[in-house]
Amino acid sequence: MKHLATFVLPLFLIFSSCSEVFEYSPYDTDVKSLGLNLISAAKISQKPQSETDTLKIVVFSDTHENYDDLSDAIVSINALPDIDFALCLGDVTVFGYVHEFQWYIDVIEELRYPLLTIIGNHDYLANGFTVYKRLFGDPNMSVITGKYKFVLFDDVIWENNNRSPRYEWLRDELSDDSYHNIVAAHIPPFTGEIGDLHRMVYNQIVDSSSVIMAMYGQFHFYNLAPFNGIRNTLNVASIDKREYCLIELINDTAIVKRINF
Numbered sequence: 001m002k003h004l005a006t007f008v009l010p011l012f013l014i015f016s017s018c019s020e021v022f023e024y025s026p027y028d029t030d031v032k033s034l035g036l037n038l039i040s041a042a043k044i045s046q047k048p049q050s051e052t053d054t055l056k057i058v059v060f061s062d063t064h065e066n067y068d069d070l071s072d073a074i075v076s077i078n079a080l081p082d083i084d085f086a087l088c089l090g091d092v093t094v095f096g097y098v099h100e101f102q103w104y105i106d107v108i109e110e111l112r113y114p115l116l117t118i119i120g121n122h123d124y125l126a127n128g129f130t131v132y133k134r135l136f137g138d139p140n141m142s143v144i145t146g147k148y149k150f151v152l153f154d155d156v157i158w159e160n161n162n163r164s165p166r167y168e169w170l171r172d173e174l175s176d177d178s179y180h181n182i183v184a185a186h187i188p189p190f191t192g193e194i195g196d197l198h199r200m201v202y203n204q205i206v207d208s209s210s211v212i213m214a215m216y217g218q219f220h221f222y223n224l225a226p227f228n229g230i231r232n233t234l235n236v237a238s239i240d241k242r243e244y245c246l247i248e249l250i251n252d253t254a255i256v257k258r259i260n261f
Contacts (some may be wrong), residue, residue, distance in 0.1 A: 031101070054146075056246070062238035077111060078113075091121065091186065096125035148181075157187075174211065188218060189206070222235060243258050245259065
């Protein structure tokens with residue numbers, strides 16, 4: 001018995017000391033419901049509609065596992081004055097694992113401005129969709145601040161078992177022309193992941209008659225060009241490119257600056 005105890009004790013110490021190293025399951029969804037986007041939306045919406053039609057926001061995307069780059073970006077953004085809020089255009093994970101979401105949250109907690117986080121296709125992997133909803137809320141949501149309406153749209157198709165995005169919801173959100181509407185989603189409508197039928201439906205809903213600006217991630221590089229009649233169609237580079245976008249909105253005009261950090 002003495003020899004058995006000598007053998008078991010070291011094993012117990014080894015496994016107890018390493019318990020936090022092991023990822024017990026890639027399909028773990030054991031996280032608290034935080035509603036981070038709802039909390040930020042409440043802060044963002046405090047600006048009365050009657051105020052001047054100006055807004056300054058920061059947009060970044062595709063942070064994945066680049067936590068050091070994201071941390072440096074947060075420091076840079078915090079140094080900017082008079083930012084209304086920040087927006088992440090998705091893919092905050094690689095595999096949709098709980099610990100990846102948590103590492104992202106640990107970094108963004110240092111941001112002094114409200115932040116909205118869109119869901120990306122990588123964030124759907126494993127049980128990432130369930131984790132995202134618990135941490136951030138419904139991936140389809142709109143936020144009104146001043147005379148601007150930001151419509152955050154979940155347009156992931158492939159990783160969502162080829163289900164159609166909520167186009168009727170999107171159409172209804174953009175039907176009110178009393179706001180300057182801005183659409184933000186992860187996947188650009190001109191990518192191969194959006195088939196011809198989906199592209200046609202999306203483009204009929206999101207055009208220059210209802211939207212003054214559209215912004216996307218996924219491609220990992222910066223591009224600003226007209227698309228489907230929308231003069232300001234923005235692709236934001238991934239955070240490992242060491243840049244984000246500062247957008248100043250003045251009435252229906254958008255001034256986009258690339259900020260290197």
